[in-house]
Amino acid sequence: MLEIRNLHARIVDDGTEIIRGLNLTVKAGEVAAIMGPNGSGKSTLSYILAGREDYEVTEGDILYNGQSILEMDPAERATSGIFLAFQYPMEIPGVATMEFLKVAMNEQRKARGEEPLKIPEFLKRVKEAAASLSMDMAMLKRPLNVGFSGGEKKRAEILQMKLLEPKLCVLDETDSGLDIDALKIVSDGVNALRAPDRAFLVITHYQRLLEHIVPDTVHVLYKGQVIKSGDKSLALDLEANGYAGVIGEAA
Amino acid sequence: MNMHAQPQRTPAETALIDAFGDRLSLLPGDGAVMLKRDDAIETIKHGLPTRRVESWHYTDLRRLLNTVPDFDPAAMAKAIAPIVDGSTVVSILNGKSDAKVPVLEGVSFQRLSEKLVDGSAAPGLDPYGSDDAIGALNTAFVADGYFVDIADGVELEKPVELQNLQAGGQTHVRLTVRVGAGAKAVIVERQTGDGAALGSSVSQIVLDEGAEVTWLIVQEQPETATHLAQFKAHIGKNAKLTLFVMNAGGKLVRQEIMVRTTGEGADFKLRGINLLAGDTHTDVTMVLDHAVPHTTSTEIVRNVVTGKARGVFQGRINVHQYAQKTNAKMACNTLLLSDDGEFSTKPELEIFADDVICGHGATVTEIDHNHLFYLMARGVDEKSARGLLVKAFVAEVIEELDDEAIVEALEARLDGWFAAHG
Numbered sequence: 001m002l003e004i005r006n007l008h009a010r011i012v013d014d015g016t017e018i019i020r021g022l023n024l025t026v027k028a029g030e031v032a033a034i035m036g037p038n039g040s041g042k043s044t045l046s047y048i049l050a051g052r053e054d055y056e057v058t059e060g061d062i063l064y065n066g067q068s069i070l071e072m073d074p075a076e077r078a079t080s081g082i083f084l085a086f087q088y089p090m091e092i093p094g095v096a097t098m099e100f101l102k103v104a105m106n107e108q109r110k111a112r113g114e115e116p117l118k119i120p121e122f123l124k125r126v127k128e129a130a131a132s133l134s135m136d137m138a139m140l141k142r143p144l145n146v147g148f149s150g151g152e153k154k155r156a157e158i159l160q161m162k163l164l165e166p167k168l169c170v171l172d173e174t175d176s177g178l179d180i181d182a183l184k185i186v187s188d189g190v191n192a193l194r195a196p197d198r199a200f201l202v203i204t205h206y207q208r209l210l211e212h213i214v215p216d217t218v219h220v221l222y223k224g225q226v227i228k229s230g231d232k233s234l235a236l237d238l239e240a241n242g243y244a245g246v247i248g249e250a251a
Numbered sequence: 252m253n254m255h256a257q258p259q260r261t262p263a264e265t266a267l268i269d270a271f272g273d274r275l276s277l278l279p280g281d282g283a284v285m286l287k288r289d290d291a292i293e294t295i296k297h298g299l300p301t302r303r304v305e306s307w308h309y310t311d312l313r314r315l316l317n318t319v320p321d322f323d324p325a326a327m328a329k330a331i332a333p334i335v336d337g338s339t340v341v342s343i344l345n346g347k348s349d350a351k352v353p354v355l356e357g358v359s360f361q362r363l364s365e366k367l368v369d370g371s372a373a374p375g376l377d378p379y380g381s382d383d384a385i386g387a388l389n390t391a392f393v394a395d396g397y398f399v400d401i402a403d404g405v406e407l408e409k410p411v412e413l414q415n416l417q418a419g420g421q422t423h424v425r426l427t428v429r430v431g432a433g434a435k436a437v438i439v440e441r442q443t444g445d446g447a448a449l450g451s452s453v454s455q456i457v458l459d460e461g462a463e464v465t466w467l468i469v470q471e472q473p474e475t476a477t478h479l480a481q482f483k484a485h486i487g488k489n490a491k492l493t494l495f496v497m498n499a500g501g502k503l504v505r506q507e508i509m510v511r512t513t514g515e516g517a518d519f520k521l522r523g524i525n526l527l528a529g530d531t532h533t534d535v536t537m538v539l540d541h542a543v544p545h546t547t548s549t550e551i552v553r554n555v556v557t558g559k560a561r562g563v564f565q566g567r568i569n570v571h572q573y574a575q576k577t578n579a580k581m582a583c584n585t586l587l588l589s590d591d592g593e594f595s596t597k598p599e600l601e602i603f604a605d606d607v608i609c610g611h612g613a614t615v616t617e618i619d620h621n622h623l624f625y626l627m628a629r630g631v632d633e634k635s636a637r638g639l640l641v642k643a644f645v646a647e648v649i650e651e652l653d654d655e656a657i658v659e660a661l662e663a664r665l666d667g668w669f670a671a672h673g
Binding site: 073077078086090095160 | 622
């Protein structure tokens, strides 16, 4: 589903190279965890997948279902089924959350040649999704993410993911800022979406999240490269021994 | 240099002075009213204000007003649907009031032309100081309008919409409203039409003790019209006035706002939205006098600038020496969407009292790239995402009005503008 080939990318503003020859393959139905120390390029990778223009790909390619996405803007990537759950979801004053959900869902439907959702059907879907994440509907009447706590923002990201039904879900440190109860709710939300035709890229610092969202593969990112790949036992090993050993092996 | 040299008159100045001579016999009122008109045209004869006049620094009227259309008494204008269903509508069509005024319990409507004829309107015709070109122009030519009196204690459930609809040519109108003690009302001032017009419109309101008024100015002139307007208010003891101004049209627009708190506990809110497009010039100039102790005000103006549009907000707050415990805050935020657009902001605080809280702030920004990325990352295409963000920027000010029917009505006006200019 996702194939990243020898990817090199830098920050447009200052030319700093962050991703330096990254290779990664994620199959449909797979949950791949990306781990790595601070500054290894994890969040940058998520932004590049979503098409943020602050980064420039200088070499290599990203293939999604066999097609390069490098020329696609963020909206085109999203409508083709790529979803990024942000580490720090943006607060957008003045844009009502419900209105935003409706616009986003219908824009995606439009791109797929589907009719816009009728209001009752839209409301039904939002209510169901919100209930499954223990979210209060009153929250969704507020402007997008404005005044939401850290945990509420993360839930709102997963809510959007549920409603938009993407095929490639990139979760950027979705566990940060969550207490144990919220972590469980969010993880259950993600697990419920696991499907044979859907892949997940779960970016995290900690093994903790991976106890709830059990990965099929684990990849260690360091200095913009995947330096080691393995199964879920690799995450436990990292938790016990830190990154130093793996980094030493690779060097 | 000879200080008394009269600069050569511009074609616009000449046209106005000639028009006064031609119209004189047709203008309602004699005696006291005619004396006011004579004084006013003298002001025009001294020349329209230039950028050397401080209050006109960013709007050089003498340079910008280059054509003055003739009066066109035969032009037809039609009343339009009010922005809020069920409003009581009073229209001025091509500068003329309607002989048939509505019947509304607790409210009396009078044609201003009648009050000019009997002279009772004369005391209100004085311009606002020597630089008041709009006041002078209006006093010289004003022919009609309405006088509205809302009796003490009357609480109106639906808005009163005062429509000033031009059909080209010149129109000079005046709306005077008294709101009695404890009365509550929403008043909509519609300024629109479809001609290449020059119009002056002066609104005056007095709020008696404890009155509460929301006054909405919805200005949607065509891009061929020059619209020179004034809003003057006196806010009495414990009275509350919210003035919402939406400028969404016009070629050359100046909306002046002069407000004075006259009783303790008076509160004033200004909420403004300027939606500026094309090759246009729009100026909102406010002078607020906190004239007595314990009065409060907040001013928030949001501007969206596209194309080659130019905008101005001047906000002057005078806190008089005796006006202790004044609390006044002013903000002007601009979203600049084109390289050729510009916006000038000039906040001024003149504070003669020593125990007050006063502040102001101004920002000019572009669309936040992070916000744009977030919306696009959810599949909203760039154009729609920009539209959502721009609308959000101004809708925030509307939503604060807290009256569902009004918020909906104004958002509909907003959507109309975005559909035409997005």
